[in-house]
Amino acid sequence: MQFPESWLREFCNPAITTAELAELLTMAGLEVEELRPVAPAFSKIVVAEIVEAEQHPNADRLRVCRVDAGPHSKDGPLQIVCGAPNARAGIRVPLALVGAELPPAEEGGAPFAIKVGKLRGVESFGMLCSARELQLSEDHGGLLELPLDAPLGQDIRQFLNLDDTLFTLKLTPNLAHCLSVYGIAREVSALTGAPLVTPAIAPVAPAIDATLPVDVQASDLCGRFSGRIVRGVNPKAATPAWMVERLARCGQRAVSPLVDISNYVMFEYGRPSHIFDLDKIHGGLQVRWARAGESLKLLNGNTVELDGQVGIIADDQAVESLAGIMGGDATAVSDDTANIYIEAAFWWPTAVAGRSRRYHFATDAGHRFERGVDPQGTVEHIERITALVQQICGGQAGPVTDVQPAMPQRAPVRLRVARAAKVIGMPVTQAQCAGVLQRLGLPFTQADGELTVTPPSWRFDITLEEDLIEEVARVLGYNSLPDTPPQAPVTARVRPEARRGAHGVRHALAALDFQETINFSFVEARWEQELAGNPDPIKVLNPIAAPLAVMRSSLLGSLVGVLKYNLARKAPRVRVFELGRVFRRDASVASTDASVAGVSQPMRVAGLSWGPATPLQWGQPERPVDFFDLKADVERLLAPRVARFVPAEHPAMHPGRCAEVLLDGVSIGHLGELHPKWRQAYELPSAPMLFELDLAAVQQRNVPLAQPVPRQQAALRDLALVVSDQVAHDALVATLADDPLVRQVTLFDIYRPKAPSADIGAGERSLALRLALLDDEATLTDERIDAAVAAAVARAQAAFGARLRG
Structure with missing residues (x-):
């Protein structure tokens, strides 16, 4: 809600400054979102009249004015x-005198x-x-033309009331x-206690007898319908400058x-109204719910299809208006x-709420009606509109017709003083x-310790005792509330040592050079179908x-959206992550305080890396981030737990550059490169690397256990095993380490000849591995070492056909 301060002070002018007024409104629950002056600072600009205007002798586009x-x-x-x-x-226009500052x-x-x-060549003494x-x-198409009765020489700030402030309120629905x-x-x-000026609205005496029949067929849609015919208006008349100015502000x-008159009264008294061209109405008006198959071309040019959930005003031939939302063309x-x-x-x-959003637009009228508009003021506001129409456009008015099929009845609400204090x-x-209720204009009766309020017609938000308690608190002033410690005991919940908090995960990712991003939980359907493989999202x-x-x-679709946003702003390197909830259909989920029946809502952590692997520097050449860079990040995130990465497929990821992440044999997510077809579909210059993991699994960590320092020295043995290209590294290492003496197996070299040789055939490669052997209780002898190494080679041979090279 935006309005100028000067208009507000015509109705109520408390002896406080603009800043104090803004603070007062905010502390009373009417949050002032913005304060800004109507015009910027300037000086020595006055009203002037051009008395002569002649062509410049040396320029076709200039005039010499007196x-x-x-x-x-x-x-x-x-x-x-x-x-x-x-x-x-x-014409009269603003003149900046010599010495003025624009x-x-x-x-x-x-x-x-x-x-x-x-x-x-011609001197100019001002602008x-x-x-x-x-x-x-x-508007810069020409000079600002002022009314011909503007006082010559008057400061333009005073004449146009430019020393005014625009208030923008962020109002809650109540x-x-x-x-x-x-x-x-x-x-x-x-x-404030300052007097409220309520202008008297004098009824306009009817000059003609014409009326329009109205049939309200749905009392659950319309509780009151008032109207009046005005004949002989001049729609080409100019809207007065004062009205144009107030509307603009x-x-x-x-x-x-x-x-403009209809909009003006809406801003003035909160009453949306509509003015029809009477000659385009066929017969009388019907107020009813729409019927399936009906349609309406609106004032905004859109044609909407209607159904029985939408209220309308129709004549004898067609639908003419969306009830409480927008008129028809x-x-x-x-x-x-x-x-x-x-x-x-x-x-x-309830008959208006949400209807305009079904057609993907919103109106000032719908915004007000779905929250509640005073039903008592329809006739009075028609009189106000009629007076303005006659003042500006002329015309002769007929009598006001007023149909009241179902006026709202307000139930009394009780306020207990003891309850309010508590x-x-x-x-x-x-x-x-009682003083608060009286100041607010709420009629009430009172007994010992109790007040009973009958909500006035304009207060749709008062239905419960708590509503009245809120009114008492905000009028007395929230700043007058004492600082009182909570009475309820606060018991800290101790997190198990084997589980880190969500903030711990955030800090770990930030330490890996990722930045957190927060996105909406609702996304484009395309993202779900393409990147999540979910054909039936919620x-x-x-x-x-x-x-x-x-x-x-x-979360992957949200991160790709963040990448596109950053690339559109020429970001050279993007590394982002998000912790958030996802939503999947799951019939096994029951409805509880923390869940909705049929919907699983697990937490996920996902990351995206695009661009150079490291920021530009002298220490190493620039190269794009790859699968193994992100794999290393995920390993550091999960440390000290050790994950296994096995080839897998994911709808969003490259089929040959995607891995499933396993912890203790259980899948916790995927990582990989974005699929080439989605890189092309989303118009990305190169493919980003992505991962998405179950947050609960990431939060689990091993509790450190004290171990004595080994008293023996480890023995190291190097092996060169020839295996097929199809043998996975993880599987080979696990097989070699399947012995209590083998504490660690490390791959330190891979050799693949350019052409098959006697040692290494086609489709094979040589893996150089270092085995660390240790017995905590006794020194290893050469015989035990050789036996353990031979056993390891035998296991690899049996499992994968591995053989010693050479």
């Missing part, structure tokens, strides 16, 4: 050279000083300004009554006078409109509670954006 600046033109009109296409005699063109730049200048040069808007300037003023009045662009007002129908209704919040955490009296019923439509079952 400008009257009132008291600033003591010696007659000032001579100004101007290149604006609309510079002509008879806002800098770029943020952080110096102000632009106006001096006496000479343009193509005529556009709206963009004053940074009032982006504060629907603050979605208007008057509603916020009502809160300020309650918080509320973030709303002026469209046409009839639309067929009955929209235009420059040819002569007769209009003004509608203001109360739509039940929840708030400080003593409060019945008199204090769909989001109400996605915040159309692409983010499903829940992720893998």
Whole structure:
């Protein structure tokens, strides 16, 4: 909700500064998200009138203007050279006098000083300004034309009320009554005690008898429908400058006078309304739920398909409007409109909530109606709109018709003073509670220790005792709450030594030169199908954006998205990781406090590495990161536990450069290079390396056990074994080490001749391995060593056909 401070102070003007007002609103629950001035700082810019405008003698695009600046033109009109296409005699525009300072063109730049200048041989004593040069808007097509009654010589800041501040509030859904300037003023009045100015809205006397029949067929959709015909309006009339200015300061662009009036009253009193072109309505209006097969072309140009879950306004021939959301194109007002129908209704919040998001757009009207709009003000606000229409566009009004099929009934809510004191955490009296309710305009009755409130029509958020307690706390002031220690005992949960925390995993990855990234749990369906191999992901019923439509079952898609984001910004090297929850269908999962039936939600840790293996340096040549670099990172992450890596397949990874990670024989995830087809599909310059592991397994670690220092010295023996290229290193090492005396087996060389030889045939290679043998109790003799080595070779021969080279 954005609004100018000056408009708020017309309704309630407390004796506090702008900063104090912002602090007051924020501490009362109406968070002020942004404060910014209407215009930047500038000086010595006044209202002036061009009295003459002649062609420059030496330039086709310049004019020599004679400008009257009132008291600033003591010696007659000032001579100004101007290149604006609309510079002509008879208009009033902003004039920057000599010595004026205009806002800098770029943020952080110096102000632009106006001096006496000479343009193509003609002197210029100032500068005529556009709206963009004053940074009032982006319009730079010509001079900013002011009303002809603007006082000559008046400071432009004073005339345009530029010493104003724009407030932007971040309102929670329960504060629907603050979605208007008057509603916020009502809160300020309650918080400060300053008087609230409620302008009297005089009814417009009907001049014609015309009415439009309305049939409300769905009382669960519409509780009240009011309307009025106005004939003979002039839609080509200009929207007054004061209204255009206020709409702009509320973030709303002026469209046409009839639309602007409707938007103005919405910002003023929080009442969305709609103005139909009466001559385009066939017969009467029906307010009902849509029927399957019906469609509607909206004001935004989209055509939507309707069903029985969406409310509509229809005439005798077609659907004309989405109830409480947006009008239809067929009955929209235009420059040819002569007769209009003004509608203001109360739509039940549950009948409007979520409907616009089904069609992937949102409107100010829907935003308000789905939170609740005062049903009592429909007729009064039609009178306000009618008065503005007649003031700006003319016309003759008919009587107001008011249909009330189902007005909301508000149940009384009880407030116990003792309960309020206990929840708030400080003593409060019945008199204090009564004073708060009175300031807020909430009618109540009271007995000993108890107050009963009947919520007013504009407060849809008050249904429970806790709602009233919150009102008492925020009006008394959250800053008045005492610092009270919690009464509940705090018992620390001791984590087992064999399990490190999630932050420990984060620190370990950060130490490996990875940076953490945090992404949405809902992702593009394409990522799930392509990178996770999940053809049936869990769909989001109400996605915040159309692409983010499903829940992720893998973190890899999110990391590829992060890579693309960084590459678009020319990042030379990307190493990122994420700890996050994934979501998979699992019928065995029951519903508990921490789970949802049918959905498994395990935690995963995933990483991505792309670009050079190390930052640019002199110590080693630059090379791209490869599979073994990431494998080493995963090994260091899991240390001191030792993982096995076996060839595997994964939907996201290269079929020949992918491994399954095993801990104690149990699979905990995968690592590998992104599949070539996905590298091409996602338009990546080269393939990144990826891993994804089960977080619970990564958190497990071995508890260190004390071992005595060996009293004996290890014996080392080197072997050169010839094996087939198909023999896996891990399997060969495990076979050789299958003896208590063999403590370690280390591969230190691989030899593959260019052509088959007598020792090494085709499809074979020689592996040089070092065996470390040790007996903790006795010194190894040559006989035991030779026997253990021979046994190891025999095991390798039996398992893989290995033979000693040479």
